[in-house]
Amino acid sequence: MAKLKKHFKVTSSRKNLSFQDMCLRLSEFWARQGCVIALPYDLEVGAGTMTPETFLRVLGPEPWRVAYLQPSRRPADGRYGDIQDVYLASLADLGIDLRHHDIRFEEDNWEAPTLGAWGIGWQVMLDGLEITQFTYFQQSGGVDLEPISVELTYGMERIAAFLQGVDNVYDVSWNDAVTYGEMRQEEERELSVYDFEAAAPETCRTLFELYEGEAERLLASYSLEVAERFPLRQVYDLTLKCSHLFNILDARGAISVTERVTLIGRVRKLACEVARVYLDRKSAMVEAQPA
Amino acid sequence: MKEPQALPLLVEIGCEEIPARFLDGARDDLGKALLAALEEAHLLPPQGRAGKWYSTPRRLTVWVPSVLERQADQVKETVGPPVRVAFDDAGNPTRAAESFAAKGNVPVRALVRVTTPKGEYLAVRKTQRGRQAIDLLAQIVPSVVTGLSFPKSMYWVAKAGPRFVRPIRWIVAVLGEGPKARVVPFALASVKSSDVTYGHRAYGQRPQRVRSFKEYQGKLRQARVEFDPQRRLATVRQKSNVLLEGGLKLVEDPWLERWIVNSTEWPTAICGGFDKRFLRLPREILITVMRDHQKYFAVEDRAGSLQPRFVALLNLDRDTRGLIRQGHERVLAARFADAEFFWDSDQKVPLAERAERLARVTFQAELGSYADKVERTRALAREICAALEGQGRLTPADTGHALRAVDLAKCDLTTQMVQEFTELQGIVGGLYAAAQGEASEVAEAIYDHYRPEGLEDRSPRSLVGAVASLADKLDSVAGGFAAGQEPTGSSDPFALRRQGNGIVKVLVEHSIQISIKPLVQSALNSLRLDWKKPLHEVFGAVVSFLEERLRFYLESAQKARYDTVRAVLAAGWDIPLDAVRRxxxxxxxxxxxxxxxxxxxxxxxxxxxxxxxxxxxxxxxxxxxxxxxxxxxxxxxxxxxxxxxxxxxxxxxxxxxxxxxxxxxxxxxxxxxxxxxxxxxxxxxxxxxxxxxxxxxxxxxxxxxxxxxxxxxxxxxxxxxxxxxxx
Incomplete structure (x- = not known):
């Protein structure tokens, strides 16, 4: 009962929960659940799933718990039972009382073709608003996963707009003094101008090929003898660069019908190679350890 | 020996939210499979082969009122040597009798004599005690549960673990009731069976002990779970209509009703509103946003005109503070504002000017862009129109309309409206065409050209629309076969069977007297791709596929006897309409x-x-x-x-x-x-x-x-x- 009262109090004062409060609160919540709180990855990623903390760590074999703001996620040991309940508790922690709001788990399966990754799960709806993608990963980098990880992607801006009762995300208060719009609107505009209008497709294509070539060159040099020193994460960064360049070309409308399929396939090939090398190196290191 | 007693069996599989579209199938499959397995194990009394099954998004429940507490005893007889070789002249047992008795693990004197058509023989008769139901059920229930199949299933522990539609979180398996009730002991994915269930997420997460079906019903309803989908359906209907004052009613929608029943444990209706200005958007768009995206019922008056209202179903007892209604209204307003923006901004570039953009929209990787498809479809439409003009069914002006419709039919794929609301393809094109001053025949044909989407769906309203629909489908079918995407067994990635059914249905309902083979030939001839098989083989495959679709149409839509159909098709069917008439x-x-x-x-x-x-x-x-x-x-x-x-x-x-x-x-x-x-x-x-x-x-x-x-x-x-x- 005491617990419920606390939530009630938060509900009534929810207008005071700023965007940054919300980020801090969620980070604290997941830290209490035993997650590593990682920092955002300093590279262009189309989705948080692409950061190495998720893409590589879900390959296992060790279970891994991490949360970070990029958005926030928590790949975890599948045997850990009620991840749904923990997730709902995190909403309660933000002041969303389940008895006064309609939370629904609607089927929505997730897929990232450039990463050879997919999973089964739901979009979580809060009074008709989609606020979270909830996925049980099944495959990543073309590898069947073992153990199965769960990823939660919170739509931070939407939740903040909901909690603060504003219709436009730019009106969300970041803290008491600054709005989300003041923080982000300018860069949103600039990036849009570049992606939709200003990007030079030929340059993007050339860059794509340079990054891809470098990644392939490194991959070709991999062998068990050099496994320990192999710059795997650099290869993965190059893969992410390719993925991002593909997204720019796509947004720019510069990709033809057949080219689209081919480009996705080329990025996926790199991602699958990275996953293969990661696991190969892991098992080699396990074998190398004295019994 | 006492007859085995009959006991009730209650099984509940508690899950994380099962997708609404799988729930009916999952429930029925589980119920039927469990009953069949009980029958196979001789655990059902002869007069009591009954069971009931229920479901909510978080549970599949089966109740079997009578399960035998153990199998009936069975007498097993093993026949051995003939009596004449089993005993010597003095009447003493021979080696044959002794070794037979030893094999059966009984003394010779326990052997019995049986008479067979071949004479008198020795036999061992043993009574096999029936096994206890609780032991058998501990194997039957988990194997039935893991044996269910779903269109899409998952692992949640690891690859070695079970596959199911969503993670299993608890299992109730109780045999008998009241103080004598016993848990059927087994484990699935490290979840142990028990007599404990859980109520509604928001109200009843505390464990509830259930020792009988009656207790199960009572405690779940107390914990805000209506486990019977029939009752939820009744609630949805009744509660929704109570909200509406005289003259207003829900826009009927059986699919949505089903969806709501299968995605709630405790449905409650609320009525919300939206700004009247959105009513300037076409009804189709408003309903799609409400139904497909928000799962709301639209509301109309007696005359059938849409009202600025909606009915949403919560999975809660009530909307205590009206916060939920406000939330839904805000989301809907934002969605409608998007649709309104798309409607206005899409029209700044008329459909006709969008045609060139189709070169960048993929139809299918191997079959090129939609621009390519439109070009091929146009040639087919021209061929069909020529035939119909020859028969005096179309005028040259009609042909003009049909070709214009084909040229514009796919242009809506480049609009923001269709990119956001994909299920409105075709419809949006038709609406835009009408708003942009295209001839009404053209607009209507564009609007209808995806139809019929199955044997139950209606055909295009006009003959011009029928031509556009036929040409589009013929190209898709021919292309699909050429690209090696023909339907096989349960796999039909491009829904070619549905398109094939559509072709037959349109030909018949619009009485189009036309030979199909030359059209298939033309459709294949205009494809540009790397042929994996010789063209004549693909031609043969498409033709027999269409024959199969025609057979299906005759048998399912026309209810013709199978031998009638065989006789008619054997006499030729190149003009499908003709075959149907015959x-x-x-x-x-x-x-x-x-x-x-x-x-x-x-x-x-x-x-x-x-x-x-x-x-x-x-x-x-x-x-x-x-x-x-x-x-x-x-x-x-x-x-x-x-x-x-x-x-x-x-x-x-x-x-x-x-x-x-x-x-x-x-x-x-x-x-x-x-x-x-x-x-x-x-x-x-x-x-x-x-x-x-x-x-x-x-x-x-x-x-x-x-x-x-x-x-x-x-x-x-x-x-x-x-x-x-x-x-």
Whole structure:
């Protein structure tokens, strides 16, 4: 009962929960659940799933718990039972009382073709608003996963707009003094101008090929003898660069019908190679350890 | 031995939210499979093969009122050596008897004598005790649960773990009730079975102990779970309508009702509103946003005009503070504002100007862009229009409209509206075309060109729309086969069967009298791709696929008997409409005495001709009247001449029923002929002439339908196979 009262109090004062409060609160919540709180990855990623903390760590074999703001996620040991309940508790922690709001788990399966990754799960709806993608990963980098990880992607801006009762995300208060719009609107505009209008497709294509070539060159040099020193994460960064360049070309409308399929396939090939090398190196290191 | 008692069995599989679209199937499959497994294990009493199954998104429940507490005992008899070799003359057991007894693990004196048709034998008779239900159920229940299959399932522990539609979180398995109730012990994915269930997420997460079905019902309802989908459906209907004042009603939507029932445990209706200004958007768009994206019912008045209201179903007891209604209203307003923005901004670039953008929209990787598809579809539409103009069914102006519709039909794929609301493809195109001043025939044809999307869906309203729909589907089917995406078994990635059904349905419902094979040939000829198979093979595959679709249409939509369909298709179906008409006529005539008898005769004629063909001493040709005997033979020839003339005329007028009746009227002449005339006459010339006469009849009996394919009623067969062994 005491617990419920606390939530009630938060509900009534929810207008005071700023965007940054919300980020801090969620980070604290997941830290209490035993997650590593990682920092955002300093590279262009189309989705948080692409950061190495998720893409590589879900390959296992060790279970891994991490949360970070990029958005926030928590790949975890599948045997850990009620991840749904923990997730709902995190909403309660933000002041969303389940008895006064309609939370629904609607089927929505997730897929990232450039990463050879997919999973089964739901979009979580809060009074008709989609606020979270909830996925049980099944495959990543073309590898069947073992153990199965769960990823939660919170739509931070939407939740903040909901909690603060504003219709436009730019009106969300970041803290008491600054709005989300003041923080982000300018860069949103600039990036849009570049992606939709200003990007030079030929340059993007050339860059794509340079990054891809470098990644392939490194991959070709991999062998068990050099496994320990192999710059795997650099290869993965190059893969992410390719993925991002593909997204720019796509947004720019510069990709033809057949080219689209081919480009996705080329990025996926790199991602699958990275996953293969990661696991190969892991098992080699396990074998190398004295019994 | 006491008869085993009957006990109730309650099973509940508690899950994370099962997708609404799988729930009905999952529940029914589990119920049926469990009952079947109980039956197979001899655990159901003969009079009590009953069970009930229920579901919510978080649970699948099966209740079987009577399960035998153990299997009935069974007596097993093993027969050994004959008595005469088992005992010597003195009556002492021989080695044969002793070793048989030893094998059966009983003393010799326990052996019994049984009498078989081969004589008296020794046998071991053992009573096998029936196994306890609780032990058997501990294996049956988990294997039934993991044996269920779903369109899409998952792992949640690891690959070695079970696969299910969503993670299993608790299991109730209770045999018996009250103080004597026992948990059926097993584990699935490290979840142990128990007698504990859980209520609604928001109200009843505390464990609830249930020791009988009655207790289960009571405690779950207390914890805000209505586990019976029928009751939830009744609640949805009743609670929704109570909200609406006089004159207003929900826009009927059985699919949405089902979806809501399958995604709530405790449905409660609330009524919300939206700004009247959004009513300037077309009804189709408003309803799609509410239904497909927000799962709300739209509200209309008696005259059927949409009101600025909606009904949403919560999975809660009530909306205590109105916060939920406000939330839904805000989300809907934002969605409508998007749609309004798309509506206005899309129209700044008219459809006609969007055509060139189609070059960048993929149709299918191997089949090129939508611009390519439109070009191919246009050629097909032109061909169909030419045929219809020739028949006086379309004017050149109509053809113009059809081609314009084909040119614009796919342009809405480049609009933001369709990119956001993909299910509105075609419809949005039609609405934009109308708003942009295209001819109403063109707009309507664009609007309808994806239809029918199955045998239940309606065809395009106009013939112009039918042409656009046909050409589009023919191209998709031909392309799909050429790209190696033809349907196989349960896999049909491009829904080609549905498109094939659509082709047949449109041809029939718009009475389009056209040969299908030349169209298939044209459709294939205009494809540009790396052919994996020779073109003629793909052609053959598409043609037999369409024949299969036509067969399906005749059997499911027309409810024609399978042998009628076989007979009609065997007589040719290149003009599908014609085949359907012939099947209709044939179905009407089936069962009449003359007709059934004639079918038997037709079969007989086929047999005679088939045998004679191998004898090779005759060749089909004209009947020589000079060689005909006066009497039944000449009468048959005359009757044939008259009938053939009439049938020819009736067929070309499409009067198949009258044609069939005319043919059926030949029956007495045919019967008489077989009765009195020996076909296989000694004289070669006479014999050949008679065979030729039968050949003519065979032609007549095979033109509308292959009568020989009709399964005749035995009684009628006798009527025509009377004397004279002509076979």
């Amino acid at each position: 099947a209709e006529a044939l179905e009407k005539l089936r069962g009449s005495d003359n007709f059934e008898a004639l079918c038997a005769a037709a079969k007989r004629i086929k047999n005679i001709l088939a045998k004679s063909a191998t004898a090779s001493d005759w060749a089909p040709g004209e009947v020589d009247r000079g060689l005909l005997d006066a009497g039944p033979e000449r009468k048959l020839a005359d009757a044939y001449e008259r009938a053939a003339n009439q049938v020819g005329q009736l067929n070309s007028a499409g009067e198949y029923r009258k044609a069939l009746e005319t043919i059926a009227s030949l029956r007495p002449a045919v019967d008489k002929f077989f009765d009195k005339v020996l076909v296989m006459a000694e004289d070669r010339a006479v014999r050949q002439n008679r065979l030729r006469l039968l050949g003519k009849l065979d032609g007549l009996f095979s033109g509308i339908a292959l009568f020989a394919e009709i399964a005749t009623i035995p009684g009628h067969v006798d009527a025509s196979t009377s004397p004279g062994s002509n076979e």
